Amino acid sequence: MNWRKKTEELVAREIMRFSTYSLILILVFIIAVIFVKGFRALTPDMVLKTPQGGFYYGGEGGVLNAIVGSIYIACGATLIAIILGIPAALYINVSLTKYKRLKNIIRFFLDALWGIPSIVYGAFGFTLMLLMGMNASLISGIIVVALLITPIVVRTFDEILSTIPRGLHEASLALGSTRTEMAYRVLFKQGFSGFITAVLLAFGRGIGDAASVLFTAGYTDLIPTALDEPAATLPLAIFFQLSSPIPEVRERAFAAAAILTIIILIISLAARFLSARYSKTNLR
Amino acid sequence: MYTSVITDTTLPEVNLGIRGNGHHPIVSIQRLNVYAGNHHILKNINLDIPKNKITVLLGPSGCGKTTLLKCMNRLTDLYHELKVTGDVWIDGDNILKSNDNIAALRQKMGLLSQRPYPLPMSIFKNVAYGIKLKGIYDKKLIQYNVEKYLREVGLWEEVKDRLHQPAVGLSIGQQQRLCLARGLAVRPQIILADEPTSALDPISSKIIENLFKELKKNYTIILVTHVLRQAVRLADHVVFMSYGEIIEEGAPADLFKNPATEKLREYIYDGN
Ligand SMILES: Nc1ncnc2c1ncn2[C@@H]1O[C@H](COP(=O)(O)OP(=O)(O)OP(=O)(O)O)[C@@H](O)[C@H]1O
Ligand SMILES: [Mg+2]
Numbered sequence: 001m002n003w004r005k006k007t008e009e010l011v012a013r014e015i016m017r018f019s020t021y022s023l024i025l026i027l028v029f030i031i032a033v034i035f036v037k038g039f040r041a042l043t044p045d046m047v048l049k050t051p052q053g054g055f056y057y058g059g060e061g062g063v064l065n066a067i068v069g070s071i072y073i074a075c076g077a078t079l080i081a082i083i084l085g086i087p088a089a090l091y092i093n094v095s096l097t098k099y100k101r102l103k104n105i106i107r108f109f110l111d112a113l114w115g116i117p118s119i120v121y122g123a124f125g126f127t128l129m130l131l132m133g134m135n136a137s138l139i140s141g142i143i144v145v146a147l148l149i150t151p152i153v154v155r156t157f158d159e160i161l162s163t164i165p166r167g168l169h170e171a172s173l174a175l176g177s178t179r180t181e182m183a184y185r186v187l188f189k190q191g192f193s194g195f196i197t198a199v200l201l202a203f204g205r206g207i208g209d210a211a212s213v214l215f216t217a218g219y220t221d222l223i224p225t226a227l228d229e230p231a232a233t234l235p236l237a238i239f240f241q242l243s244s245p246i247p248e249v250r251e252r253a254f255a256a257a258a259i260l261t262i263i264i265l266i267i268s269l270a271a272r273f274l275s276a277r278y279s280k281t282n283l284r
Numbered sequence: 285m286y287t288s289v290i291t292d293t294t295l296p297e298v299n300l301g302i303r304g305n306g307h308h309p310i311v312s313i314q315r316l317n318v319y320a321g322n323h324h325i326l327k328n329i330n331l332d333i334p335k336n337k338i339t340v341l342l343g344p345s346g347c348g349k350t351t352l353l354k355c356m357n358r359l360t361d362l363y364h365e366l367k368v369t370g371d372v373w374i375d376g377d378n379i380l381k382s383n384d385n386i387a388a389l390r391q392k393m394g395l396l397s398q399r400p401y402p403l404p405m406s407i408f409k410n411v412a413y414g415i416k417l418k419g420i421y422d423k424k425l426i427q428y429n430v431e432k433y434l435r436e437v438g439l440w441e442e443v444k445d446r447l448h449q450p451a452v453g454l455s456i457g458q459q460q461r462l463c464l465a466r467g468l469a470v471r472p473q474i475i476l477a478d479e480p481t482s483a484l485d486p487i488s489s490k491i492i493e494n495l496f497k498e499l500k501k502n503y504t505i506i507l508v509t510h511v512l513r514q515a516v517r518l519a520d521h522v523v524f525m526s527y528g529e530i531i532e533e534g535a536p537a538d539l540f541k542n543p544a545t546e547k548l549r550e551y552i553y554d555g556n
Contacts, residue, residue: 097362097363098361098362098363098364099364100364165401166362167397167399167401168403169362170354170359170362170395170397170401171395171397171403171463172403172413173357173387173390174357174359174393174394174395174467174476175390175391175413175414175466176387176388176390176391176414176417176418176470177417178387181387181417185413186403186404189403189404189405190404192404282404282450282452
């Protein structure tokens with residue numbers, strides 16, 4: 001008996017260990033490949049300049065247009081997603097506590113929205129733009145990406161909010177809070193780390209998605225200066241350059257991928273830092 | 285008795301209403317029924333709670349003591365599955381019927397739960413929270429009151445140097461006293477305490493018990509406990525419940541010496 005338990009324990013532990021480390025290894029491998037392949041093209045020019053003459057044949061310049069475009073779109077979309085998402089997630093957990101059915105239906109729809117592939121959002125946005133007589137532009141890109149990531153913000157934040165013990169709801173109401181005060185002064189704070197995770201996930205998906213911006217934001221070598229101008233994005237920069245027959249250009253695709261990865265890493269670290277700082281005051 | 289509640293005029297008073305004198309019950313529960321689906325949790329409860337006394341609710345686990353407390357400040361609103369009927373009069377208001385300003389109604393009652401739930405903020409802000417909800421923003425006044433109530437629960441000396449650190453850093457016993465201070469700071473008339481010492485060591489429990497003895501001069505305390513000795517030490521009035529019904533109530537001396545029902549006798553003697 002004892003012997004059986006011991007082997008069971010050992011095997012289970014080894015399986016868990018293997019899964020964990022192989023996942024991390026794959027991740028490290030991906031990052032290594034991108035950096036090794038893109039390393040030579042990763043020059044200061046690459047992040048400081050927009051494409052110059054003959055860029056797509058291996059000429060001068062960089063992908064500053066795509067970096068700026070991606071950051072504009074991801075930040076704009078994340079901002080919209082936050083503005084829509086916080087009240088929605090709090091509403092589900094505060095005003096709907098008595099309506100279990102409705103709550104489940106709303107969660108079901110949000111999950112469905114989360115699962116819809118981004119190319120569908122892109123196609124939807126494109127149709128809408130045609131109807132409204134709009135061209136590919138920064139604002140269209142922002143709106144479509146916002147639609148894509150808002151369900152992520154709401155559901156991720158909602159999951160954390162729903163784990164907050166009833167006792168904390170009761171305590172804040174008993175002190176005389178209205179439901180709104182409880183939502184924003186207590187639950188929001190208590191769920192802050194979940195909120196940060198939500199924003200991070202949403203931002204990552206937003207900045208990394210190619211399909212939703214392909215038809216809606218378009219592509220341009222210029223840095224957009226107004227909301228109705230088209231905007232380049234890093235995922236599309238990678239896509240276009242990777243399909244080039246010229247090796248130097250393909251190298252730049254990897255450099256662009258490396259830049260995208262770095263941006264996401266920076267955001268992740270900042271988010272971790274923030275949530276660690278704020279969750280110190282939280283009930284565990 | 286009446287005046288002692290309002291001798292300190294640093295905070296605006298909650299409306300003391302028409303029933304605010306010692307001869308009337310401060311809480312009067314009539315024909316209260318609570319259901320969760322088919323489950324009849326509280327069965328036709330009729331109960332008067334005397335002002336500025338400690339009323340102890342006793343009864344086996346699951347008999348509905350917590351639910352009864354929750355009816356008194358309408359925390360039952362939080363649970364979609366609970367259906368509540370009947371009347372709960374608190375200080376002249378029928379709180380189950382009136383729909384205006386539940387938040388203000390709830391401020392007439394302080395809640396101390398089985399385990400402390402500090403708000404996700406600093407020690408200072410935990411106490412200041414309820415004060416601010418009353419519309420007081422004067423910094424000096426808030427500071428004065430935070431200190432006053434932390435002193436009242438005997439926590440001031442322990443925390444005065446770390447007021448701005450997170451409340452979750454305190455020990456459970458300290459957190460429980462902080463929760464009491466935070467509840468007192470909104471100047472309630474009634475304290476609802478649901479097994480407030482069950483997570484505490486004997487010394488911290490003793491501190492809370494002594495606080496209650498002190499507090500009953502100014503507050504009405506409704507205490508749920510499973511500790512019979514605690515009930516004997518503290519109670520002015522005892523209510524014994526079983527399966528959602530009130531079986532017996534009365535002065536502790538009578539009730540504990542001569543239980544009228546078999547149920548209470550069993551509870552007292554088998555418990556110890
Ligand atoms: N929200 C709810 N939904 C369904 N049933 C509930 C709910 N709240 C309480 N009950 C039921 O009501 C009964 C009384 O519960 P309550 O928590 O009031 O008991 P209690 O006397 O406080 O017990 P304990 O001493 O263990 O704390 C229990 O049978 C419980 O299962
Ligand atoms: Mg209970």
